Amino acid sequence: MNSNPRPGRIATATALYRRLLWVYPPAHREAYGKAMAQLFEDLCRDACRDQDRWGLLRLWPHILLDIARTSFHEHIDQLKQGDKTMTRRQWSIMAISAGFPLFLWLLGTLANPIFAGRLIATHNNPAQPLGWLIALGILALVGATGLAQFRHFSTLNATSEAAGGSGRIIALSLVLIIPATLLVLLGPALMQILALR
Amino acid sequence: MKEDLPDVNEFLPLTPAMAHVLLALADQERHGYSIMQEVQALTQGQISMGPGTLYGTIKRMLKANLIEESEERPDPEMDDQRRRYYRLSGLGRRVLRAEMERLAMLVNAARNRKILGSSEGTL
Numbered sequence: 001m002n003s004n005p006r007p008g009r010i011a012t013a014t015a016l017y018r019r020l021l022w023v024y025p026p027a028h029r030e031a032y033g034k035a036m037a038q039l040f041e042d043l044c045r046d047a048c049r050d051q052d053r054w055g056l057l058r059l060w061p062h063i064l065l066d067i068a069r070t071s072f073h074e075h076i077d078q079l080k081q082g083d084k085t086m087t088r089r090q091w092s093i094m095a096i097s098a099g100f101p102l103f104l105w106l107l108g109t110l111a112n113p114i115f116a117g118r119l120i121a122t123h124n125n126p127a128q129p130l131g132w133l134i135a136l137g138i139l140a141l142v143g144a145t146g147l148a149q150f151r152h153f154s155t156l157n158a159t160s161e162a163a164g165g166s167g168r169i170i171a172l173s174l175v176l177i178i179p180a181t182l183l184v185l186l187g188p189a190l191m192q193i194l195a196l197r
Numbered sequence: 198m199k200e201d202l203p204d205v206n207e208f209l210p211l212t213p214a215m216a217h218v219l220l221a222l223a224d225q226e227r228h229g230y231s232i233m234q235e236v237q238a239l240t241q242g243q244i245s246m247g248p249g250t251l252y253g254t255i256k257r258m259l260k261a262n263l264i265e266e267s268e269e270r271p272d273p274e275m276d277d278q279r280r281r282y283y284r285l286s287g288l289g290r291r292v293l294r295a296e297m298e299r300l301a302m303l304v305n306a307a308r309n310r311k312i313l314g315s316s317e318g319t320l
Binding site for chain 2: 028032063065073074
């Protein structure tokens with residue numbers, strides 16, 4: 001019997017799993033990350049040995065669901081214990097930078113009836129798909145900004161590191177926020193131009 | 198000074214994950230993979246815990262003093278990797294017994310109401 005089937009694929013899968021452990025709170029990751037990766041590797045070995053070549057692939061939906069559900073619970077548990085990994089100032093920075101484009105978008109929607117009309121119109125409108133794409137793009141950029149800041153600030157407090165990386169996270173936030181803001185400001189104009197052509 | 202023992206009823210009912218992990222540890226110390234395999238065997242493959250579920254449950258049970266952690270050591274039946282072993286604490290064993298008694302009571306009630314067949318016969 002092959003005691004270590006397909007070692008290359010298992011090693012790659014385990015490396016990917018270790019990256020995904022990033023979504024867990026830092027304290028949990030530090031305490032159990034290695035053991036979780038070890039168990040995942042064991043599961044991969046079983047999947048490769050007992051099933052056909054697609055066994056490893058079929059393992060992933062179960063694992064991803066496990067990560068999504070349990071990481072959420074771990075974050076909630078940490079908050080319930082009063083272990084505030086972010087200061088009030090850091091929450092404010094995150095809320096302002098992530099909320100600013102959303103605020104602009106809402107303002108633009110209220111102030112520009114044409115833009116609002118295109119987004120909620122139910123008739124066939126050539127500009128409507130673009131409107132939804134713009135909206136999704138804004139949400140994705142804002143979400144990525146908030147997530148990057150949350151991860152940085154929570155890691156900062158949990159490991160007591162110096163705030164030297166804050167400059168990088170603010171630069172990253174600007175990289176994400178600027179296009180989101182441009183989309184908000186230019187999106188309605190772009191949609192109108194497309195509709196008039 | 199007499200030590201106040203925690204009331205086992207405070208822990209009941211156990212979550213299914215906790216109950217299965219405690220049951221898996223009832224006969225011997227085990228590491229995470231062994232616990233997962235034992236749970237699968239006990240449930241005939243119906244329950245398969247992912248790493249997040251298993252170690253989240255272990256974390257909560259360690260905090261509640263239901264299980265204890267042993268020293269890391271390699272599993273002689275597996276590879277050379279050092280693994281973290283866990284065992285039932287005294288409190289964990291009492292809580293497990295209380296939970297099984299609670300479930301047994303439910304099963305008896307179901308049999309009395311003809312929901313389940315008798316233990317001697319088949320369903």
